[in-house]
Amino acid sequence: MSRKFLFTLLIVTLFLAACGPSLTATPAPSATQPPATEQPAAIPQPTAAPIVLTDGLERTVTLTGPAQRVVSLAASNTEILFAVGAGAQVVGRDEASNYPEAASSIPTVGGWSGFSSESIVALQPDLVLAGGINPPELVASLEQLGITVYLLPNPVTLEEMYTNLQTVGTLTGHEAEAAALAESLKARVAVVGLKIAALTERPTVFYEFDATDPAKPYTYGPGTFGDLLIQRAGGTNIGAQLQGQWVQISLEQLVVANPDMILLGDSAYGETPEKVATRPGWEVLAAVKDGKIYPFNDDLVSRPGPRLVDGLEALAKLLHPELFK
Amino acid sequence: MTMLRIENLFVSYGPRRVLHDVSLEVNSGEVTALIGPNGAGKSTLVRAVSGVIPLLGGTICTNGDDLAALPPMRRARYLAVVPQAVSLPPAFTAWETVLMGRTPYLNFLGQTSASDEDVVRRALERVEALELAERRVGELSGGEQQRVLLARALAQSTPILLLDEPTAHLDLQHQVSLMEMVRQLAHRDGLAVLIAIHDLNLAARYADRVVLLVAGEIKAAGTPRQVLTPDLISAAYHLPVTVVPHPFVDAPLVLPGK
Amino acid sequence: MRRLPYFWTLLFLTLAILLSIAIGSVFIPPADLWRILTGWLSTAPLPESLQTFAFIIASIRLPRTVLILLTGAALGGSGAAYQGLFRNPLADPYLIGVASGAGLGAAAAMSIQWPYTFWGLLVVPLAGFLVAMLTVLLVYSLARVGKTVPTTNLILAGVAFSAFATSLTSFLMLRSTGELRRAFAFLLGGFTQAGWNPVLTILPFLAIGLGFLILSGHALNLLQFGDEQAQQLGLPVTRTKTLILVAASLATAAAVSFSGIIGFIGLIVPHVMRLWWGADYRRLLPLSIIGGAGALLLADVLARVVIAPQELPVGIVTALVGAPFFLWVLRRAKNQGYW
Numbered sequence: 067m068s069r070k071f072l073f074t075l076l077i078v079t080l081f082l083a084a085c086g087p088s089l090t091a092t093p094a095p096s097a098t099q100p101p102a103t104e105q106p107a108a109i110p111q112p113t114a115a116p117i118v119l120t121d122g123l124e125r126t127v128t129l130t131g132p133a134q135r136v137v138s139l140a141a142s143n144t145e146i147l148f149a150v151g152a153g154a155q156v157v158g159r160d161e162a163s164n165y166p167e168a169a170s171s172i173p174t175v176g177g178w179s180g181f182s183s184e185s186i187v188a189l190q191p192d193l194v195l196a197g198g199i200n201p202p203e204l205v206a207s208l209e210q211l212g213i214t215v216y217l218l219p220n221p222v223t224l225e226e227m228y229t230n231l232q233t234v235g236t237l238t239g240h241e242a243e244a245a246a247l248a249e250s251l252k253a254r255v256a257v258v259g260l261k262i263a264a265l266t267e268r269p270t271v272f273y274e275f276d277a278t279d280p281a282k283p284y285t286y287g288p289g290t291f292g293d294l295l296i297q298r299a300g301g302t303n304i305g306a307q308l309q310g311q312w313v314q315i316s317l318e319q320l321v322v323a324n325p326d327m328i329l330l331g332d333s334a335y336g337e338t339p340e341k342v343a344t345r346p347g348w349e350v351l352a353a354v355k356d357g358k359i360y361p362f363n364d365d366l367v368s369r370p371g372p373r374l375v376d377g378l379e380a381l382a383k384l385l386h387p388e389l390f391k
Numbered sequence: 392m393t394m395l396r397i398e399n400l401f402v403s404y405g406p407r408r409v410l411h412d413v414s415l416e417v418n419s420g421e422v423t424a425l426i427g428p429n430g431a432g433k434s435t436l437v438r439a440v441s442g443v444i445p446l447l448g449g450t451i452c453t454n455g456d457d458l459a460a461l462p463p464m465r466r467a468r469y470l471a472v473v474p475q476a477v478s479l480p481p482a483f484t485a486w487e488t489v490l491m492g493r494t495p496y497l498n499f500l501g502q503t504s505a506s507d508e509d510v511v512r513r514a515l516e517r518v519e520a521l522e523l524a525e526r527r528v529g530e531l532s533g534g535e536q537q538r539v540l541l542a543r544a545l546a547q548s549t550p551i552l553l554l555d556e557p558t559a560h561l562d563l564q565h566q567v568s569l570m571e572m573v574r575q576l577a578h579r580d581g582l583a584v585l586i587a588i589h590d591l592n593l594a595a596r597y598a599d600r601v602v603l604l605v606a607g608e609i610k611a612a613g614t615p616r617q618v619l620t621p622d623l624i625s626a627a628y629h630l631p632v633t634v635v636p637h638p639f640v641d642a643p644l645v646l647p648g649k
Numbered sequence: 650m651r652r653l654p655y656f657w658t659l660l661f662l663t664l665a666i667l668l669s670i671a672i673g674s675v676f677i678p679p680a681d682l683w684r685i686l687t688g689w690l691s692t693a694p695l696p697e698s699l700q701t702f703a704f705i706i707a708s709i710r711l712p713r714t715v716l717i718l719l720t721g722a723a724l725g726g727s728g729a730a731y732q733g734l735f736r737n738p739l740a741d742p743y744l745i746g747v748a749s750g751a752g753l754g755a756a757a758a759m760s761i762q763w764p765y766t767f768w769g770l771l772v773v774p775l776a777g778f779l780v781a782m783l784t785v786l787l788v789y790s791l792a793r794v795g796k797t798v799p800t801t802n803l804i805l806a807g808v809a810f811s812a813f814a815t816s817l818t819s820f821l822m823l824r825s826t827g828e829l830r831r832a833f834a835f836l837l838g839g840f841t842q843a844g845w846n847p848v849l850t851i852l853p854f855l856a857i858g859l860g861f862l863i864l865s866g867h868a869l870n871l872l873q874f875g876d877e878q879a880q881q882l883g884l885p886v887t888r889t890k891t892l893i894l895v896a897a898s899l900a901t902a903a904a905v906s907f908s909g910i911i912g913f914i915g916l917i918v919p920h921v922m923r924l925w926w927g928a929d930y931r932r933l934l935p936l937s938i939i940g941g942a943g944a945l946l947l948a949d950v951l952a953r954v955v956i957a958p959q960e961l962p963v964g965i966v967t968a969l970v971g972a973p974f975f976l977w978v979l980r981r982a983k984n985q986g987y988w
Contacts, residue, residue, distance in 0.1 A: 441877075441880075442881070443876075445795065463883050463884060463885050464884075464885070467881065467883030468883075471881070474877070474878055478875075479874065480736075480873040480874060480928070482927065482928035483870075483873070483928065483929075491874070492882065494867075494871060495883035497867070499868070500864055500866070500867055500931070501867025501868075543882075547882070
């Protein structure tokens with residue numbers, strides 16, 4: 067029996083080698099190539115000394131030089147990379163990284179349902195930029211495979227976001243650009259701050275980012291950028307009184323709070339001001355009666371990158387249109 | 392020779408007393424029938440003796456050895472039980488089922504040898520079920536299944552055989568053939584047989600000794616003629632009965648009514 | 650096909666192993682695969698162009714294949730053991746609470762931020778394992794009546810406990826919405842950790858658990874006749890049932906702690922093996938172990954490939970594929986009285 071068994075095994079293996087399995091995965095475009103011998107065109111700052119940093123998991127990360135082949139595991143990281151001028155150095159991204167446009171043509175290595183270590187390895191990255199959204203097990207797995215991983219911690223304040231920009235700039239050899247970007251962002255934030263400083267009236271805002279249950283929609287509570295930016299844009303977030311960061315508010319509480327304005331962060335999922343107006347029980351809200359319901363691009367307040375400042379400006383425009391033309 | 396000596400057995404289900412100070416003896420080469428109304432404790436007694444019900448008090452001995460103190464494996468070499476043939480695993484063949492009876496002599500893995508297979512074959516022959524050997528138990532009739540269980544008990548090669556109402560669900564011809572086999576096992580092969588049975592006339596005809604159990608207590612023990620009297624039976628079953636001599640065999644015949 | 654069960658099942662497993670090594674989100678041409686495999690057998694170093702593929706196979710696919718193999722073996726084997734122990738065709742390894750306990754332990758561990766160290770990374774699987782075993786212990790103690798452990802009690806206590814643990818888990822998950830996705834991924838099942846650590850960690854538990862189960866075939870056969878008859882035939886029933894329960898739970902808890910909750914393998918594989926090759930547990934157990942390993946490997950290949958480079962949670966694949974497959978097998982063997 068063992069002879070028959072070995073013989074069959076041999077036949078099967080030869081068969082596989084000769085004809086190939088009929089189940090093949092659709093490969094990520096550049097992942098089918100064996101290791102590239104030429105480097106993609108990059109604009110690194112020549113730095114002789116190795117780069118040593120401590121990441122969000124308290125790990126010491128060492129790079130011999132600025133990273134030339136970066137895989138980003140979070141949409142916010144991708145935005146930061148492009149913003150500091152390292153877009154050409156990004157060789158892999160996660161599925162949700164859709165900004166800027168140029169990012170869409172970069173091969174994907176995974177997303178909400180997990181990441182493929184194989185795809186990452188095949189891209190031969192010299193740096194994987196993870197975010198707070200990625201579990202530590204993933205970092206450990208990649209580390210085990212000999213890949214350099216840097217976990218960019220989730221910022222809570224704008225200052226921490228600027229620091230992340232600097233970090234990414236250092237990692238990719240774009241320190242100057244990162245510093246310049248941070249400065250310009252700070253300036254824009256300062257402008258907004260100045261204009262609203264003299265305000266006496268701060269409209270109340272209800273920001274909705276999930277209304278699967280219209281009687282208990284989700285909003286941003288304290289500790290989120292949504293909350294922070296609404297305040298900095300001269301508004302009052304009614305979610306600030308709730309407990310927790312991503313919290314539900316009941317329709318009753320909403321009616322009592324009676325916000326001046328409703329922002330639909332879930333407009334990307336098909337919520338429109340017209341639909342909101344038809345929700346049972348919502349017609350009593352002032353914002354509904356006055357038609358002050360506006361769609362909003364949630365990425366601008368949820369992705370912890372430079373676009374947060376875009377978000378701040380967009381909020382300020384909605385809240386105080388007379389001040390921000 | 393007294394093979395099984397049961398003394399002062401007490402068994403309870405929680406607060407409910409089921410067996411009270413039960414003592415009886417079972418001799419080799421004899422069929423001892425345990426009779427009594429439903430709920431009297433016949434099944435309980437058989438199960439208690441086989442060790443699956445804990446005893447509140449009393450001893451069960453064979454040849455001086457205390458059976459209750461033995462681990463199941465050793466105990467199973469002394470007594471084998473033929474339960475009622477209900478909800479047996481249908482996928483095993485008759486052969487495989489009877490082979491289970493060899494367990495007390497096998498290791499944990501259940502590895503059998505040629506001699507075990509001989510025992511199984513002889514057991515199946517003894518109950519005239521050898522032709523059923525490769526059939527699945529689920530496909531057999533009630534009577535055939537009961538015979539397979541008897542063969543299994545025989546495969547255990549024990550000096551004592553306990554049967555728990557084996558004729559309960561059987562057709563008449565199967566009842567008779569089973570009882571014939573049981574009597575032969577005692578008279579010809581010398582086993583000590585204790586059989587709990589509800590049919591009084593089968594007991595009368597095939598048993599050498601009869602024990603009457605009512606509400607957990609032994610009311611009478613002796614030959615069939617001694618125990619199957621109108622007074623004892625009427626009192627036990629709350630029904631007037633008439634006892635007449637059996638027309639063909641040397642045994643009493645119990646008839647309901649006066 | 651009726652004969653040579655071991656031959657066919659081992660062949661199935663071998664094919665599954667080969668597929669698992671050959672297929673992944675990165676396409677490796679079969680010719681290259683062949684060259685790599687034969688290259689390893691010789692002493693010559695592999696050419697540059699094959700280095701990346703060789704690395705992927707050796708460091709990612711091979712450890713993962715072994716982990717899946719072990720997990721599937723544990724699920725198949727303990728599924729067969731549970732079905733034998735409870736004499737119930739609906740029994741699976743999670744009947745008395747291993748899955749719900751593991752889920753609870755993992756979710757609880759995930760709601761705390763642990764330091765990124767060797768032990769810190771081990772907390773989640775460890776918590777899953779410990780709470781799983783604790784659940785079994787509690788269910789067992791609840792079900793015990795004097796010196797016996799009636800199977801009905803075990804099932805009832807197991808169901809009650811599972812409901813309790815599951816609702817507690819849901820509550821924990823809702824409270825720490827940041828970790829929701831991570832906890833959910835665990836509950837759906839999947840193989841996220843790379844490297845040989847998970848394999849080495851669960852191997853001793855599986856060796857002990859499955860090793861004992863393979864030896865318990867005869868005891869399980871006896872238990873099919875019911876506790877009373879098994880005892881009358883000479884089996885020390887309570888002790889044996891306890892040991893089998895512990896062995897099966899040990900193997901399942903260890904497997905589940907790294908792979909999350911993967912259903913259907915433990916339920917379906919023993920049934921299929923029983924349908925084709927009979928209900929003798931001395932054979933059914935080893936066959937279920939091998940079959941479970943192969944089945945899970947195939948399910949994982951599908952999970953890797955369907956939405957590559959993302960992965961579907963394996964538990965979804967086993968449910969979606971396993972259930973219809975089982976119905977098909979069942980129809981083919983309608984009146985066979987195979988149980």
